Amino acid sequence: MKSSTQQAIEITKANESKIGQVDFENLTFGNIFTDHMFVCDFIDGKWQTPKITPYAPLTLDPSARVFHYGQAVFEGMKAYKDDNGDTFLFRPDENFKRINKSAARLAMPEFPENYFFDGLTELLKLDNEWIKPGFGNSLYIRPFVIATQAGVSASEANEYKFMIICSPAQAYYSGDVSVLVAEKFSRSANGGIGYAKAAGNYAAQFYPTNLAKKEGYQQVIWTDADTHEYMEEAGTMNVFFRVNDTLLTAPTSDRILDGITRKSLIDIAKKEGVSVDVRPVKVSEIVAAAKDGSLKEIFGAGTAAVISPVKAFGYQGNHYELEKQENSFASLFKTALMNIQYNKAEDPFNWRHKI
Ligand SMILES: *Cc1c(COP(=O)(O)O)cnc(C)c1O
Numbered sequence: 449m450k451s452s453t454q455q456a457i458e459i460t461k462a463n464e465s466k467i468g469q470v471d472f473e474n475l476t477f478g479n480i481f482t483d484h485m486f487v488c489d490f491i492d493g494k495w496q497t498p499k500i501t502p503y504a505p506l507t508l509d510p511s512a513r514v515f516h517y518g519q520a521v522f523e524g525m526k527a528y529k530d531d532n533g534d535t536f537l538f539r540p541d542e543n544f545k546r547i548n549k550s551a552a553r554l555a556m557p558e559f560p561e562n563y564f565f566d567g568l569t570e571l572l573k574l575d576n577e578w579i580k581p582g583f584g585n586s587l588y589i590r591p592f593v594i595a596t597q598a599g600v601s602a603s604e605a606n607e608y609k610f611m612i613i614c615s616p617a618q619a620y621y622s623g624d625v626s627v628l629v630a631e632k633f634s635r636s637a638n639g640g641i642g643y644a645k646a647a648g649n650y651a652a653q654f655y656p657t658n659l660a661k662k663e664g665y666q667q668v669i670w671t672d673a674d675t676h677e678y679m680e681e682a683g684t685m686n687v688f689f690r691v692n693d694t695l696l697t698a699p700t701s702d703r704i705l706d707g708i709t710r711k712s713l714i715d716i717a718k719k720e721g722v723s724v725d726v727r728p729v730k731v732s733e734i735v736a737a738a739k740d741g742s743l744k745e746i747f748g749a750g751t752a753a754v755i756s757p758v759k760a761f762g763y764q765g766n767h768y769e770l771e772k773q774e775n776s777f778a779s780l781f782k783t784a785l786m787n788i789q790y791n792k793a794e795d796p797f798n799w800r801h802k803i
Pocket residue numbers: 524645681683684685686705706707708709710749750751752
């Protein structure tokens with residue numbers, strides 16, 4: 449990754465840290481933010497001097513494009529601390545590449561690599577106390593870009609704000625979830641923005657997810673928009689199915705987000721000697737596997753929860769329960785991945801990045 453020390457970041461430190469007021473034993477995900485934030489404005493066709501300032505609200509014109517036309521993309525990544533107090537990121541180059549890929553799809557300007565990594569490194573140094581050691585503790589990092597130009601004419605903006613904010617997180621376990629397979633709604637479509645981490649993708653999911661909740665399911669498994677015959681993603685995570693001892697997951701596409709957890713799990717599974725089939729996964733084959741008992745596991749994969757096991761799914765008015773597995777792939781792979789993230793294991797893939 450490119451990094452330069454010449455690039456001056458203007459740093460204004462917070463007068464006082466808020467850290468003393470935080471109960472690190474009882475964090476709810478994404479509710480508390482650290483003392484500082486990174487900000488860089490795009491004006492007159494170029495990114496201006498990046499800044500780190502005390503965490504504070506923004507002032508934006510009510511006509512700012514982001515409020516009207518939804519030009520907003522983001523990333524989700526984490527910093528981990530090992531028992532020696534060293535701080536690590538996990539495959540941060542992937543997040544950097546992806547935010548620019550998302551931005552390009554929404555006609556937003558590319559952010560420079562050295563600004564991203566220098567800014568992130570400085571921010572993590574300033575707020576290092578907020579990263580608590582201990583397996584499962586982390587600092588959730590949220591880079592994002594919004595269109596700030598004032599005026600409601602319907603075109604892409606010429607002014608943007610790139611920011612990074614950070615939120616301390618504990619191991620995230622919401623219990624095994626039940627999911628409803630979508631028969632009508634879609635998360636994304638061919639030619640659409642499903643592969644981008646665009647804010648609007650999330651907005652469009654809330655309503656169908658609320659309907660699923662009314663039926664007793666916590667999340668929706670999104671199916672392809674054309675036929676609703678193929679499994680695509682679970683909630684805001686990529687999804688894996690274990691049929692007998694083979695792991696199945698859909699290939700990434702226009703509609704499916706290229707998750708870093710997903711691709712890391714594929715590599716880990718292969719290294720463990722598990723056969724992984726990356727191919728379109730039919731709803732009907734999963735239903736058949738549930739009926740004949742060959743469906744052993746379903747789990748979601750994403751940075752926030754790492755792996756989120758599914759205990760049951762609903763489809764066409766039927767409810768299918770999965771038997772709890774001893775030595776599940778979900779727990780095996782989650783531990784293997786976290787051991788790499790927390791510097792507790794060798795890193796054969798070179799994924800760890802020390803700050
Ligand atoms: C962020 C995200 C994921 C998971 O990606 P990771 O890089 O593993 O965190 C999966 N699906 C969607 C729709 C997402 O937005």
